[in-house]
Amino acid sequence: MEWWEEPWRQTAACKEAPKRIFYPSTGVSHMPALEYCNRCTVADECRDFAIRNNETLGIWGGMSAKSRNGIRPKLTDIEVARRRRLQYHAKKEDDRADTAVL
Numbered sequence: 001m002e003w004w005e006e007p008w009r010q011t012a013a014c015k016e017a018p019k020r021i022f023y024p025s026t027g028v029s030h031m032p033a034l035e036y037c038n039r040c041t042v043a044d045e046c047r048d049f050a051i052r053n054n055e056t057l058g059i060w061g062g063m064s065a066k067s068r069n070g071i072r073p074k075l076t077d078i079e080v081a082r083r084r085r086l087q088y089h090a091k092k093e094d095d096r097a098d099t100a101v102l
């Protein structure tokens with residue numbers, strides 16, 4: 001099954017995003033891609049797919065190729081990406097709560 005056919009792709013934050021930002025050229029920031037990944041609800045599935053399929057290029061699951069290459073990424077890399085997403089969602093919740101009070 002190709003990545004775009006995976007069921008988790010249907011709810012991916014990057015579903016309509018330009019694909020090129022997930023494959024930045026040398027010297028180009030990864031941050032635009034990570035902005036999507038940090039708020040993505042299927043980042044774990046995405047990362048696992050990339051690892052299982054030995055994707056050696058691009059940003060998957062909030063991780064660069066460098067983070068994924070050669071490993072089955074270290075637990076710390078996975079945990080860092082997961083925590084970054086949790087922090088993003090917690091901040092969004094806080095922002096929503098602040099807005100609701102006003």
Ligand code: SF4
Nearest residue numbers: 012014037040046061
């Ligand atoms: S984790 Fe990132 S690359 Fe993967 S589906 Fe979500 S937004 Fe797209």
